[in-house]
Amino acid sequence: MPLNDQQRARLEKIRELRAQGIDPYPARSSRTLTAADAVARFAELEPHLGGEPDPEPVTVAGRVVSIRDMGGTVFSHIRDSSGSIQLFLRRDAVGPEQLAWFKRYIDLNDFVEADGHLFRTRTGEISLQVTALRLLNKAINPPPDKWHGLTDVETRYRQRYVDLMTNPATREVFVTRAQVIRAIRRYLDERGFLEVETPTLQPIYGGAAARPFTTYYHALDQTFYLRISDELYLKRLIVGGYDRVYEICKDFRNEGIDARHNPEFTMLEFYVAYADYRDIMQMCEELIVFAAKEALGTLLLPWGSHTIDLTPPWTRMSFREALLRYTGIDFLAVTDQPTLYRLARELGADVRPDTVWPRILDELLKTFVRPALIQPTFVYDYPVALSPLAKRKPDDPRLVERFQLFVGGLELANAYTELNDPLDQFYRFLEQARDRARGDEEAMPIDEDFINALMYGMPPTGGFGLGIDRLVMLFTNRQTIREVILFPQLRSKPEPLGLTEDLQPYLDLVPGVQDSLACEDSPTEANSA
Structure with missing residues (x-):
């Protein structure tokens, strides 16, 4: 399926960031605390801070999962594998240019890194008062329509990364x-x-x-x-x-x-x-x-x-006792295949006429005994x-x-x-x-x-x-x-995602690729001759 409007808009933001000299996919992070550790740190220090923010700066990082734009203030939650923490961006703390940059270029699903001081908001949530923010990864795909959970079962299995x-x-x-x-x-x-x-x-x-x-x-x-x-x-x-x-x-x-x-x-x-x-x-x-x-x-x-x-x-129960209790068949007395097959069919077991004697027993166990053993x-x-x-x-x-x-x-x-x-x-x-x-x-x-x-x-x-x-x-x-199972087997879908053709026009956004593409398009000396 073709790229949607949101994906194309994010790709254009990548183009703008590159033009500004900003790498949307930097190789390093300077995170000092996980989200959970940051929250735990402030909870431990809070009794000694007298209602003030933690004076020691920290750096957190994670995926942006919510953004609330309040004009001169932005509230955003980021999540890592330990949990989530709220970022508090205020114009007089980060500066008007940084706040405007955040509003323009940061979307849900992006990964960011934020420096700042831990404090508790008026609503009681431990947050990070941001002093500086950097993009760690610009996501091209937006989250599913309902951020609170991917509900389509087949998609959850096929794209487990989105499910997680x-x-x-x-x-x-x-x-x-x-x-x-x-x-x-x-x-x-x-x-x-x-x-x-x-x-x-x-x-x-x-x-x-x-x-x-x-x-x-x-x-x-x-x-x-x-x-x-x-x-x-x-x-x-x-x-x-x-x-x-x-x-x-x-x-x-x-x-x-x-x-x-x-x-x-x-x-x-x-x-x-x-x-x-x-x-x-x-x-x-x-x-x-x-x-x-x-x-x-x-x-x-x-x-x-x-x-x-x-x-x-x-509970302990012999195979003979279990089969007698749930089917009425004594397998020690019914030792020939035709009789066992007839009894199994009378009970409703799904067995073929050529099923061998031990497989009929196994089917009786699966059909009538196992479901009863809670x-x-x-x-x-x-x-x-x-x-x-x-x-x-x-x-x-x-x-x-x-x-x-x-x-x-x-x-x-x-x-x-x-x-x-x-x-x-x-x-x-x-x-x-x-x-x-x-x-x-x-x-x-x-x-x-x-x-x-x-x-x-x-x-x-x-x-x-x-x-x-x-x-x-x-x-x-x-x-x-x-x-x-993280990645269970599924029948292959008849239609591919269709990304190969749609992403071709954006390969010039990859550093070094533009020169390579130009070389491929230029005629060689042999061809010129």
Whole structure:
């Protein structure tokens, strides 16, 4: 879309500033205090100032978010990442020329830097009485029509920078996200875990049931995959001799996009030697409680119309009990695919006739069990066919030592007592291969190198995976995963912004470009000849 009148007016102001010898994009700032620090400084000094301004000059800087022109006085708020502060420009303090310059050249969205003295206005607001002001960045785009918040959802996701600029609640979500990740690292680091990094590009994908993204590695002349999980590499590290390892990483799954799924997402995985799924269940509870206290300061979380209480201990329920309670199906008694398919369809599950038995179970769990689990609930002891990397229960080889954590109808975590028998693991891979041949695109391929690693020996190990994005959804009461990912995947828009052609006439405003353009337009000696 073409440049609008406001954008063209701002570009002309850039032209005028350049003509005055003023760089609208200087490289440096002399800020001495953030907005929050400036306000805090005056609040601390005020009792000792006797109603006078702070005699010590300070310099603040930030984006202009409001301007009120009162004739001989201008009130303007600027904002930085710490908060906002009001600038007070009075003709007799800054001089008539500086005040007129501000009114002519400063617009909303510009970045400015102001020197002055802190004081409190008659209305009670801590402000900066400006003595000098400089432009730090001339914004060409004005803010959205409603400065109080960008409301179009798709635009908020596509232009997250505008969303962050205009919606304080959005900024707070990502502050909370950072606090959650910091708390998770602190919990694990204090308990002797080693943070590691494993490959994002993998020759064989594994560690989860998912369809991968495929790419081609030209230097190696080989097809590679974006990882769907880092599990198999982390367990190789347990084989190698580390007892406690973790990674917070990006995973990629070539699947649909909905309120709970984004093809690129963030996972925490950790592995503990000489532990089983009961130990990991306890650690999971402790970790999430610790993160909630650190990031939120409370264990009571608003979630839609519910209030979730994270106070331990959390409910524990076997997979068999959960499925019986919410579907009436005993999967230990219904072991053939046709019968399970018929029962699932009678309940209204969305499964195709060729869906393999374990995928039908998984769909029943997602459709009927998960939405009912609002308060924190561990569902444990899964069928072996659903868990190709988990250890069988010694007293019932049809089941594995696995649990999932559900909160607010979200699946947050998945954990096992890890399978460390290389022959059993090889058999499970073969079972996956058979499911793949039957049409299950999410079944894992055989990873012979991982089998080889297990043949060197892996101690009893507990493993754990936590969806960081979904945990942040829960902690910030956001009902869609796109709200907690800074730049979520979106379908490309059919029409570009159209800036390439519209900005061409203004390239002469860039220092040095005018000479370059003149050289390009001039005929070369060869052409002249």
